Amino acid sequence: MILAIDQGTTGTTCLVFDEQVQLVGRAYSEFTQHFPQPGWVEHDLDEIWKVTHAVAGQALAEAGVRPGQLLAVGITNQRETVCVWDPLTGEPLHNAIVWQDRRTAARCAELRAAGVENLVRRRTGLVLDPYFSATKIQWLLEHVPGLREQAENGSAVFGTIDSWLAFKLTGEHLTDASNASRTMLCDIASGEWDPELLGIFGVPQRALPRIVPSAGVLAETRPAALHGHNVPLAGIAGDQQAALFGQACLDPGMGKNTYGTGSFVLLNTGPKAPAPATGLLGTVAWDIGGEGGSIGEGSTARVYALEASIFVTGAAVQWLRDGLGIIARASEAEGLADSLTSNEGVYFVPALTGLGSPHWDPEARGTIVGLTRGSGRAHFARAALEAIAYQSLDAVRAMEAASGQPLRELRADGGATANRWLMQFQADMLGVPVVLPQMTETTALGAAFLAGLGVGLWSTADLRGAWREQARFEPRMGEGERAELLGGWHAAVGRTRNIVAADR
Numbered sequence: 092m093i094l095a096i097d098q099g100t101t102g103t104t105c106l107v108f109d110e111q112v113q114l115v116g117r118a119y120s121e122f123t124q125h126f127p128q129p130g131w132v133e134h135d136l137d138e139i140w141k142v143t144h145a146v147a148g149q150a151l152a153e154a155g156v157r158p159g160q161l162l163a164v165g166i167t168n169q170r171e172t173v174c175v176w177d178p179l180t181g182e183p184l185h186n187a188i189v190w191q192d193r194r195t196a197a198r199c200a201e202l203r204a205a206g207v208e209n210l211v212r213r214r215t216g217l218v219l220d221p222y223f224s225a226t227k228i229q230w231l232l233e234h235v236p237g238l239r240e241q242a243e244n245g246s247a248v249f250g251t252i253d254s255w256l257a258f259k260l261t262g263e264h265l266t267d268a269s270n271a272s273r274t275m276l277c278d279i280a281s282g283e284w285d286p287e288l289l290g291i292f293g294v295p296q297r298a299l300p301r302i303v304p305s306a307g308v309l310a311e312t313r314p315a316a317l318h319g320h321n322v323p324l325a326g327i328a329g330d331q332q333a334a335l336f337g338q339a340c341l342d343p344g345m346g347k348n349t350y351g352t353g354s355f356v357l358l359n360t361g362p363k364a365p366a367p368a369t370g371l372l373g374t375v376a377w378d379i380g381g382e383g384g385s386i387g388e389g390s391t392a393r394v395y396a397l398e399a400s401i402f403v404t405g406a407a408v409q410w411l412r413d414g415l416g417i418i419a420r421a422s423e424a425e426g427l428a429d430s431l432t433s434n435e436g437v438y439f440v441p442a443l444t445g446l447g448s449p450h451w452d453p454e455a456r457g458t459i460v461g462l463t464r465g466s467g468r469a470h471f472a473r474a475a476l477e478a479i480a481y482q483s484l485d486a487v488r489a490m491e492a493a494s495g496q497p498l499r500e501l502r503a504d505g506g507a508t509a510n511r512w513l514m515q516f517q518a519d520m521l522g523v524p525v526v527l528p529q530m531t532e533t534t535a536l537g538a539a540f541l542a543g544l545g546v547g548l549w550s551t552a553d554l555r556g557a558w559r560e561q562a563r564f565e566p567r568m569g570e571g572e573r574a575e576l577l578g579g580w581h582a583a584v585g586r587t588r589n590i591v592a593a594d595r
């Protein structure tokens with residue numbers, strides 16, 4: 092049996108898989124969100140641990156797992172969120188600062204003005220943004236009384252959520268390569284903390300966790316911390332990298348898209364760190380130590396990915412429902428879109444919170460173009476669904492250009508995959524198949540895959556075989572029609588950005 096802990100932004104899910112990768116136990120619980128000031132988002136670390144510990148026990152009980160039957164534990168987690176605690180007492184020294192928190196925006200602007208961003212891009216693959224961990228750690232060091240002294244003398248340590256859970260489970264202070272790559276402090280080419288970046292952000296290296304592989308016997312759980320189980324912690328990965336692994340995108344050119352309120356597209360680029368590319372992030376996908384690290388022919392233990400963050404996809408449909416009242420339920424959008432034979436020239440650019448990858452234009456605002464007296468609910472619904480596919484296509488094309496790796500097929504997960512019209516349209520626009528998995532909780536499955544690989548329960552060949560296809564959408568659209576639709580979309584995006592530029 093393998094226990095997968097999926098610690099997310101609003102709750103923790105625990106899944107138990109048997110040796111045949113069948114789901115045999117599941118539990119979930121939410122926890123409190125804290126908003127101490129506008130733009131600030133925090134989590135109570137004690138509450139996260141208590142919820143995670145309880146949910147793990149519930150999932151193990153549902154699966155009927157007794158001490159001696161559990162083989163390993165895997166962790167996947169919300170990325171970039173910063174934790175700080177006393178390693179001697181195990182007590183938190185501040186609430187976690189969540190990835191959504193924007194309190195360090197001014198500091199990022201200062202560093203950008205000082206010319207630091209090029210160095211950050213080259214070393215980390217990231218952009219200077221409060222989203223990532225470094226400026227959050229710097230803020231804590233500067234604003235929590237006595238914390239810098241504690242960090243320098245070893246009585247305060249930092250980590251992302253995986254580090255906090257690993258510490259509570261095992262007593263070890265560690266993080267995996269995928270999570271380290273999201274801190275803005277790690278040189279992703281070497282896989283080590285970067286001394287120059289540590290100096291810029293004023294972070295003592297002794298306060299940071301040891302970077303370990305994403306799979307292997309990383310530490311041993313303490314029985315009291317895991318309901319009597321003393322087993323290896325054998326897999327760790329950030330949530331989007333875990334989803335890439337859970338979708339068995341193990342070879343260069345394989346990619347996945349998680350369709351949620353926004354979307355995360357990741358493309359496996361193989362063993363070489365991708366060069367910084369406009370509008371995209373470079374990241375460590377996973378690092379698998381030892382002989383088991385070979386994922387596909389010619390690859391090495393550390394595998395990289397390009398990542399695109401699209402701000403508004405499913406949220407556009409929610410806006411039609413909640414903001415405009417055009418639909419009563421999100422599921423209505425599929426039937427309305429299908430009721431039209433074409434979009435009739437109506438395009439919706441859902442830049443409701445700016446444009447994400449590959450444009451990265453935070454000032455862009457939503458635009459609807461092409462409306463006529465004959466336009467109605469169906470045109471709005473179709474335009475919102477088409478926009479999801481167009482934005483994903485733009486991200487994929489940017490990734491292909493940056494990596495030189497053509498996408499073979501897109502493996503999709505997330506709530507919007509229930510919309511069959513959208514999945515077919517996505518395949519039509521990409522010109523490659525869109526494939527849905529049988530196991531929809533791909534993030535937790537990725538953590539389980541890594542843990543099972545880490546203890547030798549499964550080989551990479553087993554993981555390829557364990558991933559099962561639930562549905563496949565083959566492209567049916569001709570190149571001429573695809574080019575015409577994309578031309579209309581890109582014209583609409585251009586109008587959106589030109590309007591904003593004129594207002595400035």
